[in-house]
Amino acid sequence: MIERCEMSGCGLAGIVNRDGKKISGKYIYDSITSMKERGNGMGAGYAAYGIYPDMAEYYAFHVMLDDLDVESEVKAVLNRFFKIVKSEIIPTKSVPSLYKKTKPPVFYRYFVEPKEDAKLPLESEEDMVVRSVMTINDGIEGAYVISSGKNMGAFKGVGHPDEIGDFFEIKEYEGYIWLAHTRFPTNTPGWWGGAHPFTLLDWAIVHNGEITSYGTNKRYVEMFGYKCTLLTDTEVAAYLFDLLFRKHRLPIRAVFMAMAAPFWKDVDYYKEIGMERLFDVAKMIRTVYAPAMLNGPFAMLFAFKDGVIGFNDRIKLRPFVAAINGDTVYMASEESAIRVVCKEPEKVWMPKAGEPVIALLNHCKEEDVCYPAE
């Protein structure tokens, strides 16, 4: 299996309405398409939250099938874990320019309810969902779960962002959080499963850059039962978030301190200036979560049901711009991609390296955002 990370000039964009108001997919489509130049047509994708309000209580599985024949196998696995409430083909539109590159797989979506008796002893519901995703991705050839959260979904494939957006009719969806990505794969194959976003439960990640610590991170998450099957480095970041955020229940800032850890000289400086507590915490996180540190150049957007968080590697080797206008927060690789959909934001800034931009919904407090919510 090819296991190399990706080096790229990708582009990313994210929009969140902190009031939870629905935004048409048109905006994220225009934003990411304005950065077409950052990709090469070998991968693009979208993640949207709040798109299935009528089925909000069920896990929405978006599954990519190389062949329609494996659908029965997917259904068999799902039936072991869940009651399938609804299953359907995800509607797509014909985009001829796409077919010149690759033959698109078939996309299915399932709305499922976990079976209480399918849980292993001590296993939480979320753990079981994760296990079912790993079972399908690892066990069924030609089937990949591309998203598995509630009231959200990922849409991705090989193409430019406008092609993929048209293919999935992104403009027809309405969500309160949107992520988008355009890809320029260099180290790993450009295939439908390798496009961003990468998701697990309701985490979604889009990423520009290269995780040079992929080997270390991969071995680390594998110790906790995650399986890296999508041939790219970004996947590992999604699993790390799940591990640190949901399973270990670290506070948001601690998660980002682990992933884009401050340099030891800066940690020592905290002590010099009398910030003893921060010094202790930083030292502990760096020590305990050393294998969770992401090295290499990157900018990443990370979304979940409560908001979007954007962050950079610790020496800012990839571009990242953020803006606020009223209740809407925008993040992107280039300022122009924000201005294309919001001409005069109230505030535009270039965040510092390693410093996360945390845009949570108004009703969420940072300290309350912990998984699973209790």
Next chain:
Amino acid sequence: MEVKQVSENVYEIVCGTVHYKELNTKIKDLVKAGAEKIILKEVYGQRYIGTGIKESVKIDIYGTAGNDLGIFLYGPEIEVFGNAQDGVGNTMMAGKIIVRGHAGDVCGYGMRGGKVYIEGDVGYRVGIHMKGYKHLIPTFIIGGKAGNFFGEYMAGGRLILLGLNRKPGEDIVGDYCATGMHGGVMYIRGEVPQRYLGKEVRVFEVDEEDMKILREELKGFSEAFSIPVEEILSEPFTKIVPVSARPYGRMYAHRWGIASGLIK
């Protein structure tokens, strides 16, 4: 993309989301046809504006200028009424760029001539590997603050950082300032914490000679943004210069070369 003639030799282009290739070709065609001023409206991140033109033309940009604004610039004057993105003045040779807003990362990279004036802040790695050659002295002036790696590996030219919008307690520049610097000079309005500075540089107070240079260099900036030179000079400046012209000369050198005096 809409093009119209405003007056003799003055053209206006409404850019929208047109591809940069189309836009830059149009600009070049207009210059060839004798345009002296080109006004670009509704610019949304089009890249490489101003490159490949030797004629002295004025380009006004309204909107957000895209990456590598004025890359390899060789004469034109560019004025941005808005913000600029990454790579302003990349490997620029001659001409002038004025940005009435902020600019992104890696501006002035490898710049070897001309002037760049930024009204607001700049991002990371600004002025890295700036260089000069004989009569060619590039000048990069920033009205606001700068991020990390400011002037890293700087080899020549003048980097002037003013921090006019700085709030009390705020750093004017980030970490790894002037790391590996081996030529040129940096003037910073205020003090730079020692822990941010590379080992390769030394800090001095400005002397009369420096004040003469500053007065001369700040003239253009002062005119562009209507800030009196005296007001800018009302606070003390720090001068940063390299200790050695070849800080890494010995790093991979053979012992024999050092012993024989060939490598200093």
